[in-house]
Amino acid sequence: FGIVQGGMHENLRDESLMRLVDLGFDGYAIGGLSVGEPKEERSRILGHVAPKMPSDQPRYLMGMGTPEDIIEAVGAGIDMFDCVLPTRNARNGWLFTRGGDVKIRNARYRDDTAPLDERCACYTCRHFTRAYLHHLQKANEILGARLNTLHNLHYYQQLMRELRAAIEQGCFSMSSRALLEERRRLL
Template identity: 55%
Template sequence: MIDFAVIRTDMGGKARLGRLTTSRGTVATPAFMPVGSLGTVKGVDPDDLRRLGFGLILNNAYHLYLRPGHQVVADMGGLHAFTGWSGAILTDSGGFQIFSLAKLRKVTDEGVTFQSHIDGSLHHITPETAVRIQEALGADIIMALDECVGLPSSVELVQEAVRRTSLWARRCQAARRRTDQALFGIIQGGTDSALRVQSARDLVALGFDGYAVGGLSVGEEKAAMYDVLNVTTPELPAMKPRYLMGVGMPEDLVEGVARGIDLFDCVVPSRHGRTGWLFTSFGRVVIKQAHYARDERPIDPICRCPVCTKYSRAYLHHLFNVKEMLGARLNTIHNLFYFAELMRQIRLAIEQGRFAAFRTEFLARRDQWPGEEQVDETVEARGAKTACSVQVYKENRRR
């Protein structure tokens, strides 16, 4: 299945440098998983992901169950053969998607009945069904079915979701048949500290291969999310991987690592890339802005990604405005590189025992990031300071 080892810790043992080993390779943690809900990370192919340094991605069982169907994927040899991705895959069981996408849904202890967001067709998924679907898909790591509720919700509703999530977790454990897949349990509890602790203890008692913190980024403030992590991660086994589901702004990755999280996933880098929001060392670049129309510089003068070493902002601005699919692809590649590099820097900081300083500097710099109207001056200053000027950029393009 998987092997997980904590190699080094920092910040009093909270930030963890680890190694997650699957039959398809080893992933250094903390790690970010690009999201390919439908079997692909939009705009990029498996070779792109490998070159960017990713070894673990997320596919979604809910989406693949609806289209093309889990049996189709199984008949094609499983997700790895079907998609051409040779690295490790984690599949989300679909609890969050049923909560967020289904047109109508009815939840009972038996399972959940819902209408597809695609065509309105009626479906019924139980914990046992969720496991069978993911076993057919053939992911390396699969997730137990959970009940996710929106926030804010009443205490009674969150209590019921915690109870049902624990019930379903036990049934998922009993339903698993494949021995080559790891099964993670999902902790619920909203923003209620006592319920989070209760949920964590219930799932730890079941002995899962790893533990996910779910039900966040669904309407709560960031401070509330961080408070949840503060009380939840201490309840989890030290030598099992910890996964924060669906949370992925850069500051959330840094703050999650500071609270003991090992794995993250989010659509942020790809979705923001498609909408022209680019992450940089100095803030954001919204490439549709008119002042980029004649800008010869790369997105980020100190970035080493394939996009910044070859293309100008002016070209990316043009591609976005004429709705060329290459623009979305290049933007996504840049954003994914940013996330991969951020995680590499985090791991290095933990290895060197300076993660606390890294975190402080990162958050201070982020608080000082300029608004869009100030970006040009900031880039110019950073470019001059690091000798990454337009001339260097042009030299890189000639090479």
Template identity: 60%
Template sequence: MLNFEILASDGKARTGILKGTHGQTETPCFMPVATAGAIKGVRWEEVKSSGYSMVLSNIYHLYLRPGTELIENVGGIHKFVGWDGLILTDSGGFQVFSLGDLMKLTEEGVYFRSHIDGSKHFFSPELVIEYEEKIGVDIGMVLDECTPYPATREYAKHSLERTYRWAKRSIEARTSDKTAIFGIVQGGTFDDLRILSAKLTSDLPFDGVAIGGLSVGEPKEDMYRITSLIAPLLPYEKPRYLMGVGKPEDIIVAVEHGVDMFDCVMPTRNARNGTLFTWNGKLNIKSAKYKSDERPVDENCDCYTCRNFSRAYLRHLFASKEINALILNSIHNLHFYAQLMEKTREAIKNKQFKEFKKEFFSKYKTDEESFYYLT
């Protein structure tokens, strides 16, 4: 059973406690992505020590390998992967719809071929809820039709209507209150369709509501416009989740509009590619300018990597293709994101979020124009 309590607010930004069957987490929170039940490059001890108590997995990947039946038989997802905190599973809708010709969409559900071996499978809203309940996740996302970008108005409307019909079927398919279920708002980049989807989804008895179909290639201003428009329309007393959004600057802007939950592969994927996050912006450890740099990645960071190793050493490890390079980079990036969320929560509690945002963007260099963030 899910319980969400808002503890403090500053404008539309809010902080609270999200409690589930396997523990609790403070919000706003960032969920590291453990797609197949593991976060690449780090152990659970390092995830916990960085300050995380909730991670995200994917029912599509777990269903294909090792299989939901196997996970259920060994005692559920938490026991199987060795994580005793909260677990949210994405339904895999985005992954299924990304299969292109290997996928066929119908009103009943989605027929698709495995990206692993080409075998044939079928997902329906009811089956996704069944799988999520069987493996015992704390929060399960409904199967939705993830509207691509770009999409015509007609397509976006048809897509959100199907997502709504599937949402109602998902509610009816529930058999356990141990797994909370979140609905998903769609509607493309069309404001009126987004508003309609938000109302329809909010009227259903979900435990939380997510904004989907963003960060899929649309212009930054569209993502911000829709987030600022829709987040305040979602039920105040329920957690609000912005799916797949993970750039630090985007998180700060979304929190300002009342979003509580985030996820993205960015911290660990970027780490494996040699990109590290600092309070001054991103740092490319592959650059030759760090060859003799004895400073830590970020002098304001107290993670294991920054306490013990220099930029020069991390560059050497990456150039030498040492596995430790990926591990140490991932530890740092995960720690940075955890600290970002902790400082965000503290700013809200102290009614200083606007000041925190201003200070953050005065130092953090982004790839886009600053007017996106300072308005």
């Protein structure tokens, strides 16, 4: 992959992309957008660079990983992502659900016998309660980190399935707005 760089400068990003395309790569990545810059600046650069990337080759956004970031990037034409967020957050007891993010260490889950996410079909949600996940996290049991990781990765896989289906059905804009609204309403 050729990695488009240039900080928050559109002209430098354009030059980087042009020279990378001249060299020829099997795919193109946008780098340098997950190093602490404001979200508005990231969105501006993503919106500027992504449409200019070759559409017949994979387009990869490096290091971005919140569900909101992924939805925005798919809307801009990005095909691939990598990020430690789902696994790092899982190890720390921060779980993504359709009902909002759950910080399983919170005392309110100590006696909660509901599954983590009623709408999730992952192994963790089918077999364990919030109370048990809370206990594992508080006790620093490695099983807790594993179960949380299984769940978060399943959540991301399901999110990507929904986004792909929306693209195939020609309703990405409507579906992505609904997903973003659901997350905003619940966070």
